[in-house]
Amino acid sequence: MTFIASLAAAWQKNDSLLCVGLDPDPARFPAHLKGRDDAIFEFCKGIVDATADLVCSFKPQIAYFAARRAEDQLEALIAHIHAKHPGIPVILDAKRGDIGSTAEQYAVESFERFKADAITVNPYMGRDSVEPYLAWPDKGVILLCRTSNPGGSDLQFLDVGGGEKLFERVARLVATEWNTTGQCALVVGATFPAEIARVRELTGTLPLLVPGIGAQGGDIEATVKAGKTLGGTGLMINSSRAILYAGQGGDYADAARQAALETRDAINRYR
């Protein structure tokens, strides 16, 4: 099944637009995991197993694994999700972006090595830096459009002609030119609901990955109302830290489940 089809199925099956981001920080792990060689895998496995029926996707952030030589634990984690929770797509948050021959290598890394269902990609280098990922017809390519950090405005908010902002141009290019195969989605930060609405207007039913609720402060009601499609889907609303670190003790997975349940339900109130 393609990433886009898996996502649509998970929206339905779990009645959820929630994506749980896996940004494992060992300094915040519960005491019983500290010092274990497989602590990153075990921590994330606990989160995944406690929340898999409440989410539409998982999104491991590769930097947290790479900083600690834990690529093997990332491979094991994604294999675990596919084996134990089939149908829940895995987005590798890597924000890659490079010339075609290098992008081919990143596609191998993401799709063959890590077996992710989708990857986040930076659009700055243009269309031919995105195409190699589309050569994998079952995979998803989620392009940065409007990011949730303060500096996101430095370039993305520039007027590129006729009142169109750079992030709007990216949305329009992806929707009308780059997404020839129906594999694309966009990243739009929850901290800017008016801009989510604008991207929704420009892109029809294109799925939007929306980081920035929870620790980053975005508002759930405004996000859902701005970004949902007519069918009440179209969104992967990501929460990472607010779920991963909802509890600090041996019951961290239960606390994460409770936080995920509340977040899913809060989202569903506005669909």
Place this chain on the structure above:
Amino acid sequence: MTFIASLAAAWQKNDSLLCVGLDPDPARFPAHLKGRDDAIFEFCKGIVDATADLVCSFKPQIAYFAARRAEDQLEALIAHIHAKHPGIPVILDAKRGDIGSTAEQYAVESFERFKADAITVNPYMGRDSVEPYLAWPDKGVILLCRTSNPGGSDLQFLDVGGGEKLFERVARLVATEWNTTGQCALVVGATFPAEIARVRELTGTLPLLVPGIGAQGGDIEATVKAGKTLGGTGLMINSSRAILYAGQGGDYADAARQAALETRDAINRYR
């Protein structure tokens, strides 16, 4: 010593503006290396040892290692360069770009794990996505400005107001606002000499990493004349495939040395 100071010293000592890009593709390795577990390390070590007195920097491209689970060989390669060729800075070509908390993880990956002297970074997410790297005062941060691939024009060539193009805005922002610590450099592709000249004009003596000569077709004379500083330096002109695969047999390192020597000397004719 800082990255920028090491680079300046290597320009002088080796009388060279040449950066050798390390993009190891096992399908193109000589027969005697095929099938070895450490083939990537050994191949690159052969190139490095044959060219270290002819270059101002080495630039391993992380995708080629990550696609083959060869991060350990990348660590070993950079350690080898530091041990055997001290003073030659290593640029990790990773084109990272993410929110601050994630960028901190990528900085740990690049500077603590791999012990690179500089990293390439994508500017699309703005200033706060770049700052975490600057917290490492000895390291360099090389921001994408104008890239050498065909799609580079899709966004970078957009007019962002008053006739200024997006890549010019990036050059100006980095030179006048983001580079408060003197650690920054820019990527400007060799396929666009007029744009190299424009970036030089906007950035004073900021070092420019220039990919795109060799396999990508950029012109050496035009590149050097457009990008050199008054002192005849300011450039890291990258060649990867044309040097790595100059020979196909057991003498591939000798062939690489010859190609590097010719490229260095061709560059020096126009300084």
